[in-house]
Amino acid sequence: MSETLEKFKQYLDKMKKYGHVNTLLYWDMKTGVPKLGQAGHVDALTYFSTESFAMATSSELSGMLKTLSQPEEFSGLSDTMQFIVTRMKRDMDKDSRIPKERYEAFVRAQAESENAWEEAKAAADFSIFAPHLEKMIALTEELAGYTDPGRDVYDVLIDKYEEGMDAKTVDRLFGELKEGLIPLVKKILAAGQPDDAKFQGSFDVDAQRKVQDMLLSYIGFFREAGAVGESEHPFTLNFSSRDVRVTNHYYEHAPLFAMFSAIHEGGHAIFEQNVNPEYDNTVAGSCRYMGIHESQSRFYENILGRNRNFWLPIYGKLQDLLPQFRDISLDEFYREINHVRNSFIRTDADEVTYCFHIILRYEMEKAIFLEHVPVEELPGLWNQKMQEYLGITPSDDAEGILQDMHWSGASFGYFPSYLLGSIYDGMFLEQLEAELGPVDELLASGRILEITKWLNEKIHRYGSTRKPKEVLAAVCGREVTAEPLLRYFTKKYTEIYHL
Amino acid sequence: MSETLEKFKQYLDKMKKYGHVNTLLYWDMKTGVPKLGQAGHVDALTYFSTESFAMATSSELSGMLKTLSQPEEFSGLSDTMQFIVTRMKRDMDKDSRIPKERYEAFVRAQAESENAWEEAKAAADFSIFAPHLEKMIALTEELAGYTDPGRDVYDVLIDKYEEGMDAKTVDRLFGELKEGLIPLVKKILAAGQPDDAKFQGSFDVDAQRKVQDMLLSYIGFFREAGAVGESEHPFTLNFSSRDVRVTNHYYEHAPLFAMFSAIHEGGHAIFEQNVNPEYDNTVAGSCRYMGIHESQSRFYENILGRNRNFWLPIYGKLQDLLPQFRDISLDEFYREINHVRNSFIRTDADEVTYCFHIILRYEMEKAIFLEHVPVEELPGLWNQKMQEYLGITPSDDAEGILQDMHWSGASFGYFPSYLLGSIYDGMFLEQLEAELGPVDELLASGRILEITKWLNEKIHRYGSTRKPKEVLAAVCGREVTAEPLLRYFTKKYTEIYHL
Numbered sequence: 001m002s003e004t005l006e007k008f009k010q011y012l013d014k015m016k017k018y019g020h021v022n023t024l025l026y027w028d029m030k031t032g033v034p035k036l037g038q039a040g041h042v043d044a045l046t047y048f049s050t051e052s053f054a055m056a057t058s059s060e061l062s063g064m065l066k067t068l069s070q071p072e073e074f075s076g077l078s079d080t081m082q083f084i085v086t087r088m089k090r091d092m093d094k095d096s097r098i099p100k101e102r103y104e105a106f107v108r109a110q111a112e113s114e115n116a117w118e119e120a121k122a123a124a125d126f127s128i129f130a131p132h133l134e135k136m137i138a139l140t141e142e143l144a145g146y147t148d149p150g151r152d153v154y155d156v157l158i159d160k161y162e163e164g165m166d167a168k169t170v171d172r173l174f175g176e177l178k179e180g181l182i183p184l185v186k187k188i189l190a191a192g193q194p195d196d197a198k199f200q201g202s203f204d205v206d207a208q209r210k211v212q213d214m215l216l217s218y219i220g221f222f223r224e225a226g227a228v229g230e231s232e233h234p235f236t237l238n239f240s241s242r243d244v245r246v247t248n249h250y251y252e253h254a255p256l257f258a259m260f261s262a263i264h265e266g267g268h269a270i271f272e273q274n275v276n277p278e279y280d281n282t283v284a285g286s287c288r289y290m291g292i293h294e295s296q297s298r299f300y301e302n303i304l305g306r307n308r309n310f311w312l313p314i315y316g317k318l319q320d321l322l323p324q325f326r327d328i329s330l331d332e333f334y335r336e337i338n339h340v341r342n343s344f345i346r347t348d349a350d351e352v353t354y355c356f357h358i359i360l361r362y363e364m365e366k367a368i369f370l371e372h373v374p375v376e377e378l379p380g381l382w383n384q385k386m387q388e389y390l391g392i393t394p395s396d397d398a399e400g401i402l403q404d405m406h407w408s409g410a411s412f413g414y415f416p417s418y419l420l421g422s423i424y425d426g427m428f429l430e431q432l433e434a435e436l437g438p439v440d441e442l443l444a445s446g447r448i449l450e451i452t453k454w455l456n457e458k459i460h461r462y463g464s465t466r467k468p469k470e471v472l473a474a475v476c477g478r479e480v481t482a483e484p485l486l487r488y489f490t491k492k493y494t495e496i497y498h499l
Numbered sequence: 500m501s502e503t504l505e506k507f508k509q510y511l512d513k514m515k516k517y518g519h520v521n522t523l524l525y526w527d528m529k530t531g532v533p534k535l536g537q538a539g540h541v542d543a544l545t546y547f548s549t550e551s552f553a554m555a556t557s558s559e560l561s562g563m564l565k566t567l568s569q570p571e572e573f574s575g576l577s578d579t580m581q582f583i584v585t586r587m588k589r590d591m592d593k594d595s596r597i598p599k600e601r602y603e604a605f606v607r608a609q610a611e612s613e614n615a616w617e618e619a620k621a622a623a624d625f626s627i628f629a630p631h632l633e634k635m636i637a638l639t640e641e642l643a644g645y646t647d648p649g650r651d652v653y654d655v656l657i658d659k660y661e662e663g664m665d666a667k668t669v670d671r672l673f674g675e676l677k678e679g680l681i682p683l684v685k686k687i688l689a690a691g692q693p694d695d696a697k698f699q700g701s702f703d704v705d706a707q708r709k710v711q712d713m714l715l716s717y718i719g720f721f722r723e724a725g726a727v728g729e730s731e732h733p734f735t736l737n738f739s740s741r742d743v744r745v746t747n748h749y750y751e752h753a754p755l756f757a758m759f760s761a762i763h764e765g766g767h768a769i770f771e772q773n774v775n776p777e778y779d780n781t782v783a784g785s786c787r788y789m790g791i792h793e794s795q796s797r798f799y800e801n802i803l804g805r806n807r808n809f810w811l812p813i814y815g816k817l818q819d820l821l822p823q824f825r826d827i828s829l830d831e832f833y834r835e836i837n838h839v840r841n842s843f844i845r846t847d848a849d850e851v852t853y854c855f856h857i858i859l860r861y862e863m864e865k866a867i868f869l870e871h872v873p874v875e876e877l878p879g880l881w882n883q884k885m886q887e888y889l890g891i892t893p894s895d896d897a898e899g900i901l902q903d904m905h906w907s908g909a910s911f912g913y914f915p916s917y918l919l920g921s922i923y924d925g926m927f928l929e930q931l932e933a934e935l936g937p938v939d940e941l942l943a944s945g946r947i948l949e950i951t952k953w954l955n956e957k958i959h960r961y962g963s964t965r966k967p968k969e970v971l972a973a974v975c976g977r978e979v980t981a982e983p984l985l986r987y988f989t990k991k992y993t994e995i996y997h998l
Contacts, residue, residue, distance in 0.1 A: 014546075017542070017543050017546045017547070020539060020540075020542075020543040021520040021523070021524070021543055021547065024520070024523055024524065024527060024543075025520070025523065027527075028523060028526075028527070032531075032726050032728075032744075033726065033742060034722065034723055034724050034725050034726050034741075034742055035723040035724075036723050036724040036741035036742065037724065037726075037738060037739070037741050037742025039741070040519060040738050040739055040741060040742055041519075041742075043516070043519075044516050044519040044520055044523075047513075047516045048516070048520065206705045223533065224533055224534040224535050225533050225534075225535040225536065226533050227531050227532065227533050227536075229531070239536060239539050240536070240539055242533075242535035242536050242538070242539065243532060243533055243535065243536025243539055243540075245531075
């Protein structure tokens, strides 16, 4: 091994240690720390993440990456190490073009913007947030100009969360979907809706925790490499493939929330637990593509979890754990978990109308970055689109444009990933059925772990080493298309709603 | 502020950050990490604790402490800073006399010894542990020779866990206690014993968790500065006075275990939560005196928690949470929580025979360090003493000399702290009653938080700034004596057992 490679590995190892404690501090801040202990954690996190950032941007690292990229060094590296060097060098080259003081200005403005958003949302007053949003937009455009000069800003943003994706492709995909979904949802909403009264009682929270445990085990979450916690909003986090953690939140009066959050986060976690452990703690490990990641959580949550047959083998167990469910037949349950409503809040939406919530946000982001619509016009535009897609108008901006935190932290370009995930799911579903037979039958006979195994081998093990397009090519052998998702929606909801 | 003081504060601040993540790693290793994630935590802990150790022993720190100890600098420091500088300098001077390679040899041998003890205990085979125990004894003597040349080794060891205490004083205290307790326990064991059948059913673990929550709140554990977890063995840990955490362990068939562990660890935690926050993250904060610390956990667990009146205001709540307790009268409950048995295992012992378990260990440690009894004779000596004090003989060394892990890590001198804690408790109880009136009445009327407040003000707030003797002098105004504890035992158990 060359001296530089040896030094580089030691450097990565030290970075790993810092990353490790930053992850743990974050985990504990969300799941364990008492109110008054928060400040001590913030102190430590500030210190260690500043050190991490310094290491990730040091001239020492830059020098090593340059040396290792030279043909004579590079050709001697393992495949994984070549991937790591290439990826780190590219990221570093990009980031190093941002003037330090501009980056610092961005970090400061971002923190202020996030605070202003919280305040604005609580007061349902967009004007509090507007100047910060304006600043976030301007800084995002400025930074993209440094990192990716000459490219369309919005393409840069989409690419940031789903590498290789661009607005042109998303336009086509979301267009296909809209065309089919608008008439379908009209028909659904005009059809008879189920009665959800039985789901509105009080459901024991300890029992809900046991349901989560049962569901996680059932879908293949591996306890020896996983832990569970509780937090305000459910999330998944990983130290490595050997320590992947999910959280949940239990609402006494909304038992379905924790069930589907468990299956959703379980999907993210199963992905991370099954990445090739050789990639652990490097840029090759963990999956950095949000669309692909979301495709796995949504595959478990929607494609599997909202299938009637998913529940066939375990509905009795569910009824044992939550005795009120003894009064709810599997059919009634199935109807409710696929209850389509035109609602205001994205995170409460069913799997069908969810698409509109994302398409709306995507169009808003295009309006911002391509059409340069002034910030003060954005709430009106939001409400107009809500009316267009869902036929409803928010009573205030808190249940409208202020509902999500993404834009307050300048995470523009993130939203499309959610729907790209579902679009991929349609494709994965068709491929999986071509290879393993009907999912309905696999689920009905309790063979869900065969599905998990298929996903492990086809998708999960590659971590970040395969880009989204490469995943689709390798798994499905075709270009990305929304048609399979549309077929899935049409077939499923035509049956459920007797359309 | 002098330049050195400024630098010293920054140095302490950095040490605090490292200490913070080491504490968090430890907490998570005991309460959260999945089996396969343990190795990643160990890696990180090894790295950051090595860095911490390097900082705590650096010549840079040594130089600053030397400068700050000079009269002209020292006189300008705050009281707290004077305490910190004095304490750190003294510890550093001591430790720096240990040759580095001897300290490293000790750390290595300690790890091997701990592993050997685990193996020996599992196999109930003392011979596996004997050579390691011998090495731990020899190294302990050698290291004490460096740190405290010319002093009796065993006094050095006692002083390490309870500063200012020595074998002569412990001899006197334990002697007083033995004289009174031996005849008392004889009488108790000859008297009629209660029937414990009602405590041997199956008790819902979720309900036991709720009982712990209720008990912690009742005694004054402050939730905004505290958290709870679950671990193999209950313990208390603190980041600062603002983040103090306790764990518990729930046994389905032994509901009293978690209740009294909750009250015990709650006592430790209430202590730490009420240390003056100005001392946070320095050697002045947290309490480093094990006898004083144990006095507080044992005051809550035994003096308060095993008093019938402690339960008067909350026994109904307990019965609501654990419905099987509806069949158990408060009198039956009170009898069982003060059920005296001659048992083999220290951690299972009642508060009275517990004293013998400690006296036995103290005499064993004296045999080792003062009489130099050979290691191979120790199991026989242990069993002989068990027969002498409790009239029983262990069936093997796993329930005899191998039961505790302390000696495997060379924590000789620690055991006396437990009983010193109880001895102090007798004194605190008498003083508290002299100032606040009968504890029976305070407890019966649900005024336990007045007791907590008294302990906060008299003991807790001082953290490590008052040594054990100073605490006793300030609170009780007299020399340490075991007589109050003996009076407490005699009165209480004469009544319970109708002696």
